[in-house]
Amino acid sequence: MTETVLDRTHEIIRRLETREGRIGIVGMGYVGLPLALLFSEERFAITGFDIDPHKVKTLNQGSSYIVRIHGADIQSAQNSGFAATADYSQIAKMDVVIICVPTPLNEYHEPDLTYVTDTVRSIAPYLQEGQLIILESTTYPGTTEEVVVPLLEAGNPAGLRVARDAESRGFYVAFSPEREDPGNDTVARRDIPKVVGGCGPAARDLACAVYATIFNRCVPVSSPAVAEMTKLLENIYRCVNIALVNELKQLCMRMGIDLFEVIDAAKTKPFGFQAFYPGPGLGGHCIPIDPFYLAWKAKQFDFHTKFIELAGQVNLDMPYFVVENIIEAMSQRGKPLCGSRVLLLGLAYKRDIDDLRESPSLTIIELLQKRGALVEYNDPFFPTVGRGRKYALNMTCTPLEKIPEFDCVVIVTDHSQYDFAEIVAKAQLVVDTRNATKGIVSANVVKC
Ligand SMILES: NC(=O)c1ccc[n+]([C@@H]2O[C@H](COP(=O)([O-])OP(=O)(O)OC[C@H]3O[C@@H](n4cnc5c(N)ncnc54)[C@H](O)[C@@H]3O)[C@@H](O)[C@H]2O)c1
Structure with a gap:
């Protein structure tokens, strides 16, 4: 048979x-x-x-x-x-x-x-x-x-x-x-x-x-298409909500309101609100990329995914916003960015992982270097960084002991190994993109 x-x-x-x-x-x-x-x-x-x-x-x-x-x-x-x-x-x-x-x-x-x-x-x-x-x-x-x-x-x-x-x-x-x-x-x-x-x-x-x-x-x-779309919905949901808080962060900074405090208060609501947090931009192999998969496919159906693309644009602009804030914070202390030493803390796209793909730190480094800054980094997960997809850095991790030598220290990724109180105490100026210095009172800290 x-x-x-x-x-x-x-x-x-x-x-x-x-x-x-x-x-x-x-x-x-x-x-x-x-x-x-x-x-x-x-x-x-x-x-x-x-x-x-x-x-x-x-x-x-x-x-x-x-x-x-x-x-x-x-x-x-x-x-x-x-x-x-x-x-x-x-x-x-x-x-x-x-x-x-x-x-x-x-x-x-x-x-x-x-x-x-x-x-x-x-x-x-x-x-x-x-x-x-x-x-x-x-x-x-x-x-x-x-x-x-x-x-x-x-x-x-x-x-x-x-x-x-x-x-x-x-x-x-x-x-x-x-x-x-x-x-x-x-x-x-x-x-x-x-x-x-x-x-x-x-x-x-x-x-x-x-x-x-x-x-x-x-x-x-x-069907497979429903499963494929489910994954995109989940990631686009995150992308859009992160864009929303990234935009609100920029507004809140102008208004003198701490958005992180606002989010902490809002998330006490037991229904209808999920907390998302602003940051220096999106990274990883999913959230910055997946929305564009749907936007591309939508065009075959004469459909323009305006909402998704706007969210993508807001998130893509965040590294530029961070760099503007670094320039502003330094000029208020009488220092031009050009020729100054800047140390980025954290290269990975998020806390406690060894993944550099699409990380906003790569764009921030590129933008700072274009403006004449002397950029170094520290990241416990990357002793050295060479060539990757869309970047070529050829850099070696700078030890944290050297923090006092830098004109500005930028917290890009809040790895849990970092002792932020010690970092703030040693640094001349800290630009914090993650609210990692929450509760630390110092005139040397600028949040953005
Ligand atoms: N990383 C995440 O957090 C995550 C989460 C959810 C979904 N995804 C999705 O999962 C997929 C894989 O992502 P990843 O992060 O594991 O990627 P990755 O780059 O870490 O791993 C992919 C592996 O595939 C191998 N590879 C490439 N072409 C191959 C081929 N022709 N034959 C055999 N091996 C091949 C590569 O050498 C690599 O080891 C992506 O579509 C991603 O969007 C990733």
């Missing part, structure tokens, strides 16, 4: 239950690696795919390259069978493949899906009947159906098609967004509900069965 796809899905579910199921995760970065570790904790033998040979080698040596993940975590995953590889032919052995590769913007601020399309083209030749492919990368609604499925169908030599119900033959495809908040330890990863949309109910249910092994709750939705 020939095996049907229905038999095959039942077999995958059985294999998941017994932990024989093979799960491949493509992209061993900030999203894919912790996901691999979560499955490993549940005794799955995970294969981590990555094109970066350094990452593959490091992981296979039982070491980590992400600060908040320890070598011991990798080693215990290895005890469950975890191994990293750059060899895509291993895809053929997997029951489930989860894609966690970057989705950045190109130089025109448009979606750059090349990491996703390269990955899917690499998977397609090894695609198996009954296999489940899940995309987790954040992207615009329609990507799974319009980009991923056609590439998989066109690229597999057996001519397999996506199976939209349990009876049809082929492979399964789903989208499930990653909703992690790096550095936020208040919610355990397995307590973050997993939204899942499948190309058909069978794919959705199979994907839910996979995630039910590591997440406490799955939220099935009617």
Whole structure:
């Protein structure tokens, strides 16, 4: 008797239950690696795919390259069978493949899906009947159906098609967004509900069965596009609200009102208000980027996302606002920015993480240097900074003992390792973009 796809899905579910199921995760970065570790904790033998040979080698040596993940975590995953590889032919052995590769913007601020399309083209030749492919990368609604499925169908030599119900033959495809908040330890990863949309109910249910092994709750939705849009709504919600408080901060400064005090008072309301905080601008791989994915897609529907783009613009302007305030604070003390020494505290885009992507500190450094300032930085997570996407710094971390030598110290990221009272006591001038000096009374502190 020939095996049907229905038999095959039942077999995958059985294999998941017994932990024989093979799960491949493509992209061993900030999203894919912790996901691999979560499955490993549940005794799955995970294969981590990555094109970066350094990452593959490091992981296979039982070491980590992400600060908040320890070598011991990798080693215990290895005890469950975890191994990293750059060899895509291993895809053929997997029951489930989860894609966690970057989705950045190109130089025109448009979606750059090349990491996703390269990955899917690499998977397609090894695609198996009954296999489940899940995309987790954040992207615009329609990507799974319009980009991923056609590439998989066109690229597999057996001519397999996506199976939209349990009876049809082929492979399964789903989208499930990653909703992690790096550095936020208040919610355990397995307590973050997993939204899942499948190309058909069978794919959705199979994907839910996979995630039910590591997440406490799955939220099935009617299509991949709904799941894709859910992720964008969540991030755009944050982007717009951060823009609102960033704008209000500028107004409050003119009015002589402390917006942080206002927010603390407003958040005592038990309903209808969620606190967001102003800062030097947006960073990370999500909030500054994702809104532009939707804005781009909206144009195909003759729709201009004015609200989203305005929020993006307010947030993009924040590093310029910070630099204006540095210039103002220094000139009030009789110092021109040009030729002065400025120390940035914190390069990472947010507290206690080792992620520099899209960080506003990079723009602030660039703007200060263009105006002739002699800029240095301190960040416990970056002993040196070389070349990255859209920046080339070639700088080394300046020790905090040198603070008194600087004309101005700018708090860009409020890492919890910093003792702000000591920093204020030593510094000639502190420009604080994070309210990190709350409660410290000093004429040398300027908040912006
Ligand atoms: N970092 C976050 O906090 C976060 C949170 C939620 C969602 N996301 C989304 O998750 C996705 C991944 O983000 P990330 O932060 O993990 O990115 P990352 O850059 O940390 O990791 C991506 C990994 O994919 C690898 N890669 C790239 N192309 C590949 C290919 N063709 N084959 C195999 N490996 C390949 C890279 O070498 C890298 O190791 C993005 O879409 C992002 O928007 C990220």
